[in-house]
Amino acid sequence: MTERVAACACGQLQIRCTGEPTLVPLCHCAQCQRRTGSPFGVGAFFDAAATAISGTSRRWQRVADSGHPVTFHFCETCGSSVYWHAAKLPGCIGVAVGCFADPQFPMPTLEAYGGQRHAWVADLTSCTAVEPPTQAPAS
Ligand SMILES: [Zn+2]
Numbered sequence: 001m002t003e004r005v006a007a008c009a010c011g012q013l014q015i016r017c018t019g020e021p022t023l024v025p026l027c028h029c030a031q032c033q034r035r036t037g038s039p040f041g042v043g044a045f046f047d048a049a050a051t052a053i054s055g056t057s058r059r060w061q062r063v064a065d066s067g068h069p070v071t072f073h074f075c076e077t078c079g080s081s082v083y084w085h086a087a088k089l090p091g092c093i094g095v096a097v098g099c100f101a102d103p104q105f106p107m108p109t110l111e112a113y114g115g116q117r118h119a120w121v122a123d124l125t126s127c128t129a130v131e132p133p134t135q136a137p138a139s
């Protein structure tokens with residue numbers, strides 16, 4: 001089975017992921033821009049049971065527009081944001097795709113917050129566009 005390791009910039013915080021991601025969303029929202037320092041964020045969700053974490057992290061939690069909290073884990077030394085837990089997806093871990101530094105990583109399947117897409121970023125026509133939640137949490 002495929003094994004991939006995502007690591008922070010200094011290498012001390014790592015997450016080993018076995019098998020293929022269940023979901024690979026790309027998000028243009030302002031929060032993902034700020035968290036990553038990049039014009040958009042790409043995450044890969046894995047079954048938590050198929051992952052193994054090593055190293056130490058600090059965490060930061062925010063409430064997503066869905067109303068559910070998301071807890072981000074980042075390296076306390078270099079600051080890379082490596083993985084997160086979204087309360088809306090229990091049993092899953094989101095991993096920052098850039099931390100795999102793997103050009104062959106599967107492409108995103110979902111594209112969110114297209115309304116905040118930087119003008120020069122191409123529209124990913126192969127992705128399913130999903131609308132952000134507009135109201136307070138229904139689910
Ligand atoms: Zn680090």
Ligand SMILES: [Zn+2]
Pocket residue numbers: 027028029030031032033041113
């Ligand atoms: Zn986002």
